[in-house]
Structures are given as C-alpha cells and as structure tokens.
Amino acid sequence: MEDMANGANLRGTAAAALSLDELFGAVEQEWQDQALCAQTDPEAFFPEKGGSTREAKRICQACSVRDECLEYALEHDERFGIWGGLSDRERRRLKRRLG
Template sequence: MHIDMTPTDLAWQAEALCAQTGADFFFPEPGSSVREAKRICGLCETRPRCLEYALRNDERFGVWGGLSEKERLELRRRENR
C-alpha cells in the first residue's frame, strides 16, 4: 500500500541524521552490518516519523526508523495478527 505524502509531511526528512551522513550506512550491501545505521537512528529525533513513513509506504530495503528490512517485516506481521 502506497500513501502519497505532501511536502509538509516529508519535512522531517531534511532534519533526519541519515540525510547528513549519506545512504551507504542505511542501504548496505547484502550481508553487511546495519549496526552503524541503527546507532545513528537511535540518536535521531525523527526516528518515529521515519519508521511510520517506511511502514506506510512498504519500504522493503534499507534501515528506516532504526529497523532493518527483516525487523519491519516482522513488525508488520505482528500488527496484522
């Protein structure tokens, strides 16, 4: 399910720490560690909005809101029970 968001809804992205560090940490090669991305997310004030965005837009790759692809999938499964 994809939900279109207005530019105001996405304003948090400019404040996100990931926007200041680059995508490499957040979209690592398969099998690479996501530890550094999760550490950065843990310090980020926009983490809740980021996770909400990823879940609403079914983001399937990378670290969003401090969770990996597998963690978000498990969260969605638990919520659908």
C-alpha cells in the first residue's frame, strides 16, 4: 500500500514538473495516436494538387478523433492536407463562417 502511495506522489511530482506546453503536447499526442490516419497511408491525406481527397475523407468519417483533428488544424492554420475530414479550402471557408 505504501508503494502505491509513493507511486502516486511520484506521478504528481512528474506532472507538476511538466510545463503547460508539454502538458498540451501530451494531450495532442494522445488524440493523434488514436487517429485512423496514423494507421493508414499518409499520402492519401496530402494528395497532389488536383488529386482525389475521397479516400482520406472516407477514413475521417469513421475516425473517433475527427473533431480534435479539425480543431487542431484550425488552431494551427494548417494549409495542406485533409484534417478532420476537410480540405484546406473547406477549412478556410469554415473559418470565415465562424469568425
């Protein structure tokens, strides 16, 4: 029982030692690890100009972290690729409607 308490204290100390940026980075990494695109061919999500986005968008539709992905792309002004099921053009259009 004492070992469990010591382990909790160590985790608390380690968490306290993380900066805010590191903590957000860890949360970001968590959703990215769950993303379906991380398990597929990345080229589908970054097609050549004029290339099809159909396969990437199909994968995004089934992804459980689609909202987190789209939020990340909007916050970081991602200019290339399919993020959260939307192309760059679609994300820009959404940003204009929201902002």
